[in-house]
Amino acid sequence: MAIQNLLLEAKNISKTFDNVVRALDAVTIEVRKNEILSIVGENGAGKSTLMKILVGVYQPDSGELYYGGRRIPFPKNPIEALRRGITIVYQERGVIPHLKVYQFLFLGLEEKFTRLGRLQLEKIIGITKSVFDELGVRCDLGSYMYELPLSIQKMVEIARAILSIRLAIGGESSDITPIIILDEPTAPLSIEERDELFQYILSLKKNNSFIFVSHIIPEVMRSSDRIYVLRDGKLVAHHDLSIEKISEDQLFREIVGRVSYYELYAGHEYGIAEAKGKPIILSVRNLTKKGYYQDITFDVREGECIGLFGPAGCGKSEVAKTLYGELLADGGKIIVDNREVSIKGEPHSRLSRGIGYFSGETGKELFLYWPIKKNVSIVNFEKVVRRPLKIVSVISFKAEKILAEKIVKKLRIKAPSVEAECYSLSGGSKQKVSVGKWLERSPKILILEDPTIGIDVGAREDIYEVLLEMKKNGISLVLVSDDPKEYAILCDKVVLMRDGKLQKVYTNEDFRKVMEL
């Protein structure tokens, strides 16, 4: 590579937290002008630590930083990084929903556009217009952020990052190429929205460099110029896609350092239940919620898994939320075991009828400051409660411990003991505790919402194993996810939804054919 192309170089960066764990071990990366660079790795591989060092959130223990060939000190805080032309767009919580687009764009930058304490609104709107024109963001400046589609919100965030760099550097110095770090930018987006966002990022490449942090392999393969692979804090591979070609599976193996779940569940190993003759456990009839979904009707048999599939906003997650009682339907029927369930119910009344819920969002349903055993027994009181005087229920601590130990052993949860508090566990283990408690409870139906989001490939396999075992034990599953492969692995039938309506029902085989899996 010609030297004038080199923008930023971080050499031999090491970082240790509290003198114990090496988060980064002599990692060297370079960022070139006008490229999309991807950094991939499992959770805990060190991606975020590296990015946080680049934007000045963390200080490295050792290492050197070069900008345009000159050595510079590491930024001490994000503002210093901004002045050097580096900033980050975080995965979530970046957007303030109740600000108007131009207010959000200039949030924190108002100082520069104030005269005598008054905000120069006309100027701000003017700049917003010209920046959006230049960067190709198409949206109504006066609308609120929450009204925009998620992909446009992300674009506005990226535009804001670029604008902040420009203002921090000052003047019209176009000789500086901003480096924008995008941390899992596509996480909440649907497939179409993802494409839209990538088109947008590609269009900005001519003036900017992007560092794209992700673990969604196809995306990385499609959009990047170069890829760095991190594993356990070390740089394990570097691919320049302009001069070499690699396969998705090869990249997977580099990321995880072992067999990928593609191979584990390839071909005939897809778990299809023989549910044909089994009784129908859950019937959904004409379920309707205005503005979200209409006339949803389907049946789930014992031990069967139905997937609700479709782009984000198609109503699939709303249907799932309605099933476990988080959202209220306007009309229709939910029938469990031939008995109708009130559609106005709350989660607890649904659970008493046998509908449980599991989501992959760690920390959502887990009590992080509780030991594993309490997290397990919270839905399993029936198994751990004794009634010595018939009227009072007393938790037997011994039964509680035995129950939790059984689950920890079965799911191979890495924990010193069942007394370990959940916040100290890894992301994958947390998820396993979350799903493990349902294994013991055995509800009739378990609603799964993104059951493996944000966890690494290894933990994913274990979760799939548990879910497939539940199916074997006769638990019916309803899956909502963003990953087509997840449907292929778990579902017997896949229901395609679009614009809140059922479109088509695929068998597992047809679905895989359509999705080319």
Place this chain on the structure above:
Amino acid sequence: MKEAVLSRERFQRNLNTIIPITGLILLMIGLRMANPYFLASWDSVITLVYGMSFFLIAACGLTFVILMGSFDFSVPSVLKLSAMIFAVLYPSIGFLSIPVALAVSLVFGSVNGLLLARFNIPSFMATLATSMVAEGAAQVISGGYTRMITDPAFRSLSTTMIAGLPSIFYWAIAIWLISIFLTFATPFGRAIYAVGGNLVGARLAGINVKMVRILVFMLCSLFAGISGILYASQIQAGHMQVGVLDMIPLFASVVVGGTALTGGVGGVHRTLLGVLIIRWLDSGLSMIAIDLNVRMIVFGAIAIVMAILTIDRRRIKIMK
């Protein structure tokens, strides 16, 4: 990384236990040094027990509410109202006035609970309002003056001596033990911690959050009511001295014990420590002749400091 972080976190979490115990010991030494009569005779022990017992019962109830992540301003007012109902009705219906007082307390509790669970009014707001109602009702019932009861039977409820200690002490300890049992060994107690620790998680785990909230507020008011009855019996009167001003010491004793205002952390067992500290401090300060107004400053400051120390800032980054 993990080891060091964990041991540090463990220390920070144990801070909730370390601070009250050291505080209590230091306080004991300090009070003894300032006043040689402090705990010098059995009589002074009994005085302290009288000062603490009704307080402990009310504080146990408040602890439930705080554990759940809510707050109940109405505890002292319900206490006062219950004492007043008991004292006012006693001459005409005798001990039948106890169920009446408790029933009224339960009504206040369920209203507090419903306002939060059904109408989503923050408990700070809701209970501040109901405390006004209870306070006013107490004034109306009593006509605004102290109702003295000289009947020895009325007194005996709290002041019968058993093994050298007044019966109110045993009432308080019994209620404290029941509270500990409830929080640690029953699904209901687990649900209280769950609601306080992770509301969404509690819902998703199938806990009837509304029901738990209503029950906990009812329990809190019930304890306030019991406390009021025993207090009236102890002082042989329903009078207006107890009230809103007692809220801060009450709240302080819960947080000083180590129950975090954010909910989900702490426990009723700790509240005993908090009550000991606050009541000793109170009697100690009055013994060395510091007047009520200065004591209010002290309790306010302690409440603030302990709230800062015990609150779980990792969980609540922004407090509205």
